Amino acid sequence: MSQFYAVLAAILCGMALIGLFQTEDLLRRILALNVLASAVFLLLVTVARSAEGIDPVPHVMVLTGIVVAVSTTAAALALVIRANEARRRREEEP
């Protein structure tokens, strides 16, 4: 079962990378980065299931990773919103 999810993680990784490169929309790029992060987390958690039981170290890495991912997303979204407002103000000025 672990291998099944590992392959799923790899496919999601590829999809997210392709989505990241082909889009021109900044919001879509942030979505793609989040999907990529989820795929990497999935790979880490499947690695945690070893023969001698569940390894808590990758779980901890994923827990901290989720919080870092939401911080990155928030910072990127704030930058996108501010850039957009600045562009709108520039266009409104003659």
Add this chain to the structure above:
Amino acid sequence: MRLLAWGFDLLLAAGLLWLAWQALFTPRRFSAVVNFMAFYLLMALVWVRLDAPDIALAEAAIGAGVTGALLLTALGRLPAGTSTGADPRRWQRPLQILAMAGAAMAALWLAWAAYQLPRPGLAAEVTAALDATGVSHGVTAVLLNLRAFDTFLEIVIMLAAVVLVWSLGPPLRAFAPATALPGLPALSHLLHPLFLLVPAYLLWRGTHAPGGAFPAGAVMGAGGVLLLLTDAAPWIYLRRHRLLLHLLLSSGMALFLAVALGGMLMTGTFFAIPLHLAPTLIMAVEVATGLSIALMLMAFYLLGEPGQ
């Protein structure tokens, strides 16, 4: 029973792939964001399937809750339909295609490597060291004692992100709903006790079972975002509360650092917690980091520094 589990896994995988495809490649932004939130909810189910309930709790609250709210806010503030990205030059096209082909090849290679991955693991080592940490749940032991430095750095990263977001200017107030929603304030009032009760329970549970600071902070942060959405927290915008906010935001990091330095004074090693103090100290650090994480998730949502 085996067949049922396999069927469930296959359904879950198909759903994830479909939702990720929709989130990445649909032309409409709104449906992309909604599909993405559903993707996180299915992801939480996958974590349960893979015996990672801690991650499932945090993912459900942070991924589907807070990230979803942030994305929807951004969606409301960006002009509909138009692209806000840089438009690619003509000479960039071949590079783009090259990058996409490279990504596809990397995915194939990753799938092959993941299929035959060795699994060494540190499960035995962590179980052996569990008695010396003062808590009985493996994930909490690694998070707040064995690899506490990583967790400390993660809190610092989050604080840095808050500083970045707040340095961009005054906060952007949430738009009032387009249609009158009389049930919304009442609903948020009814939900407040739950948003305090659930994190308290998760914090208490963290020492011996799945739970702890991260899921607790995430649930509380989601409640805080609801407060901001219904405009029920006007105190956060006041100028005289600015210093208090700064103190509260950094309290988790400050307590963590104090514990680390205290450990250095007592045992001579940075981040070494003496065993007889460990349960109390870990609980204190957990409460402080949980509150800090909740407040930082709220702080992201303001999109600027209040009190300016």
